[in-house]
Amino acid sequence: MSLHPDDPPVEEPLGGAARIFSSPDGLRRVLEETRDCPFWGLTLCLGSLSELAGSKTVNEVIDMFGPAGRIFYVHFRDVQGVVPTFRECFLGEGNFDPADVIRRGDTSSTTYCSRGRAHAIGYLQGTLRALGH
Secondary structure, eight states, X not given: OEEOOOSSOOSXXXXXXXXXXXXXXXXXXXXXXXXXXXXXXXXXXXHHHXXXXXXXXXXXXXXXXXXXXXXXXXXXXXXXXXXXXXXXXXXXXXXXXXXXXXHXXXXXXXXXXXXXXXXXXXXXXXXXXXXXX
16 A cells, blocks of 8 residues: 655645645654554655655655655656645756656665666657657
8 A cells, every 4th residue: 555645735624634644744653653564655746745845855755765665656746836835847847856866766776676667768758759659
């Protein structure tokens, strides 16, 4: 099971729903409470974390969940600005440096790690463009 942080990361209830995963402290608490369960992890939504305090929050959560092997999936997106004033943007135009995030979070020793997936996607996109698709 993979938990997605609250988006937007605000503490006030939205539509009556409690917001308990809207900060690194809330995420830390659930990580501690599930430490013995290998089937629970985080969907690392970089945009949701970037909305809090930019790269500071992104790095804090990667450092918390990465070494524990609890990042199960990554939403690689970013925003400009922070709560309450932010907007979606293209990667490289937002609050964090995408290359720094890959370098920080890609601790896998296997070939098909984050770098491998990014390479494969870029390679396929380049091939399709070369073929005129």
